[in-house]
Amino acid sequence: MPRETSTDTRTAPAPKQSRGGGRGGPLASLRESRPFRALWISNVFFFGGAWTQTMVLGWIVFDTTHSEFLLAVFTSARLAPMLLGPFAGVLSDRHDRVRLLGIACGWALTAAVAVSALESATDAPYWVLVLAGLATGLAQSPSQPARSSLVLQLVGRRSLSNANALNAMAMNMTQIVGPALGGAMISAFGSSVALWISTGWFALSLLALWPLRRTDTESERRAAPEPVVALLTDGVRSILRNRLAAGVLGVTLAANILLWPVYQAFMPVFAKESLGLGADGLGWLLTCSGVGGLTGSLVIAALGDFRFKGALFVYGTAAWGTVWALFSLSHQVAVSFVLMALVGLLSASFGVLQTTLLLMTTEPAVQGRALGVQELAIGVMPLSSLCLGLSAQHVGVATTTLLSSLLLVAFLGALALRLPGLPRYRGV
Numbered sequence: 001m002p003r004e005t006s007t008d009t010r011t012a013p014a015p016k017q018s019r020g021g022g023r024g025g026p027l028a029s030l031r032e033s034r035p036f037r038a039l040w041i042s043n044v045f046f047f048g049g050a051w052t053q054t055m056v057l058g059w060i061v062f063d064t065t066h067s068e069f070l071l072a073v074f075t076s077a078r079l080a081p082m083l084l085g086p087f088a089g090v091l092s093d094r095h096d097r098v099r100l101l102g103i104a105c106g107w108a109l110t111a112a113v114a115v116s117a118l119e120s121a122t123d124a125p126y127w128v129l130v131l132a133g134l135a136t137g138l139a140q141s142p143s144q145p146a147r148s149s150l151v152l153q154l155v156g157r158r159s160l161s162n163a164n165a166l167n168a169m170a171m172n173m174t175q176i177v178g179p180a181l182g183g184a185m186i187s188a189f190g191s192s193v194a195l196w197i198s199t200g201w202f203a204l205s206l207l208a209l210w211p212l213r214r215t216d217t218e219s220e221r222r223a224a225p226e227p228v229v230a231l232l233t234d235g236v237r238s239i240l241r242n243r244l245a246a247g248v249l250g251v252t253l254a255a256n257i258l259l260w261p262v263y264q265a266f267m268p269v270f271a272k273e274s275l276g277l278g279a280d281g282l283g284w285l286l287t288c289s290g291v292g293g294l295t296g297s298l299v300i301a302a303l304g305d306f307r308f309k310g311a312l313f314v315y316g317t318a319a320w321g322t323v324w325a326l327f328s329l330s331h332q333v334a335v336s337f338v339l340m341a342l343v344g345l346l347s348a349s350f351g352v353l354q355t356t357l358l359l360m361t362t363e364p365a366v367q368g369r370a371l372g373v374q375e376l377a378i379g380v381m382p383l384s385s386l387c388l389g390l391s392a393q394h395v396g397v398a399t400t401t402l403l404s405s406l407l408l409v410a411f412l413g414a415l416a417l418r419l420p421g422l423p424r425y426r427g428v
Contacts (some may be wrong), residue, residue: 026301029155029163035212036154036163042101042208043147044170046140049108049201051178053115053136054078054264055286056194059186059279060119061129062268068397070126072389075265075382078133081141082379086236088142089372093365097146097153098212105206108139112202116195139202141379145371152359152367158305161356161427165301168352169294174201177290183283239370244361247415247422251317252354253377254411258404259324260378261385262397263289263343269397275333288337292344293351300352309353309360310425316349318412325405328398360427 030037061074091100115132118124124132148167155163178201185194239245271282300312323346327339354374362370391400416423 026162026298027166028304029159029166033155033159033163036151038208038211039101039147039150039154040166040170042105042205043167044174045201045205045208046105046108047171048174048178049112049198049205050136050140051174052182052194052198052201053112054133055178055182055283056186056191056198057115057129057133057136058265058268059183059282060124060191061126062272063279064123065126068266068269068392069386069389071268072261072265072385072392074126074130074133075261075385077130077382078137079141079264079379079381079385080134081137082375082381084142085145085375085377085379086369086372088375089145089369091142092145092149092368092371097150098209100146101143101150102206102209102213104139104143105202105209108136109199109202109206111135111139112195112199116192116199119195120192141375144375145368148355148371149359149368157360160359161306161309161352162301162304164356165297165348165352168348169297169301171293171351173290173294181283183280183286186279234366236369236373238366239362239373242361243419244422244425245358245370247419248313248354248357248361249373249377250415251313251350251412252374253380254408255317255350256378256381257384258408258411259321259401261381261388262324262401262404264381265385265389266392266397266401269392270327270336274331274398275336277333281333285337285340288340289344289347292341293347294344296345296348297352300348307426309357309427310421311423312349313353313357314412314416314423316346316353318409320346320350321405321408321412325402325409328401328405357425357427361425 030040057078058071058074062068062071065071111132115124115128115135118128118132148164151163151167152160178198181197182194185197239249267286268282271277271285275281275285277285306312320343323339323342327336327343330336330339355371358370358374359367388400388404
């Protein structure tokens with residue numbers, strides 16, 4: 001029979017446990033782990049560059065094409081490297097994770113300089129914008145398994161929920177600053193200036209990794225290397241036999257088919273057509289989501305090693321889908337800003353806990369590959385963005401979002417009934 005919990009949840013080598021398991025406050029992992037602090041700072045700047053570029057490039061695409069479908073194509077190219085997730089997970093299990101992150105930052109910096117220079121020199125054509133999105137995705141997505149699995153290695157199991165919440169907080173902080181700054185810079189100085197700002201974010205991210213250069217993350221993976229395909233298939237088979245891990249991945253897959261493409265691709269449409277906002281208004285709308293997400297991440301971080309992780313993951317994600325449905329029906333700017341803040345707040349229960357629960361329910365030897373499969377589940381967004389883009393072209397973005405939200409809520413209700421162990425999971 002498939003098991004609901006992993007038989008071995010230890011990490012090797014075990015780091016010194018922090019008091020972040022519920023008694024050290026929301027910033028415990030940052031205070032007590034210097035390596036994690038360096039990684040967190042690097043993540044702040046990396047996500048800042050990614051958010052700024054995504055917002056600015058998306059605005060340029062829709063402003064020049066006025067096509068929801070072409071915006072969806074751009075978003076698909078931006079997110080397509082997520083399909084490399086399983087192979088990135090194998091790399092994370094076999095190679096130095098810090099070195100992998102350094103390579104990703106260097107590539108992101110190079111890609112950002114190239115697209116900024118092209119946009120400064122001339123109005124970049126649509127195909128250049130698509131390639132720029134793809135280049136940014138190649139820097140971000142394949143590095144995520146190494147980025148996430150390194151957290152557990154640096155802080156330990158009892159502080160994992162706190163540390164993942166702080167990582168989500170970093171993403172939401174940059175989601176606040178990046179889009180607002182990008183929108184303001186587009187309005188004041190033009191898109192090329194906003195793109196150059198993202199170049200600076202990536203440069204600072206690379207510098208922040210420097211203190212981790214002597215962190216040995218390869219020592220536990222120096223056994224004779226197996227073929228990549230064998231590692232991949234064995235790891236996936238092990239993960240999918242674990243019912244709890246499979247359930248977590250199922251929620252990730254459903255959310256990334258039904259709702260995350262709406263946020264990634266169609267916010268410029270909601271801002272421009274439903275609410276009558278310009279670039280700065282779009283920036284502030286996304287900022288509301290960032291403020292909510294930051295607040296939610298701080299709450300989860302303050303909870304430490306709390307006992308209702310599974311319940312918060314399942315029911316919090318259902319509430320997130322419900323608020324998305326309400327947002328799709330709103331045409332009032334103030335109401336939409338409040339609802340978008342609630343979307344961000346509730347997204348923390350999904351965004352933080354999907355990774356926390358996946359790491360807690362899988363064995364250390366396959367955690368990189370588990371995160372790679374998670375990245376693959378997220379990687380369905382390019383295809384789902386195209387499908388939702390076609391739907392939006394025919395019935396409108398609001399109707400498409402409403403139906404997607406209701407489908408996600410229905411899926412989570414069915415999952416809670418079929419796999420009650422997931423909402424009951426404590427992970428302590």
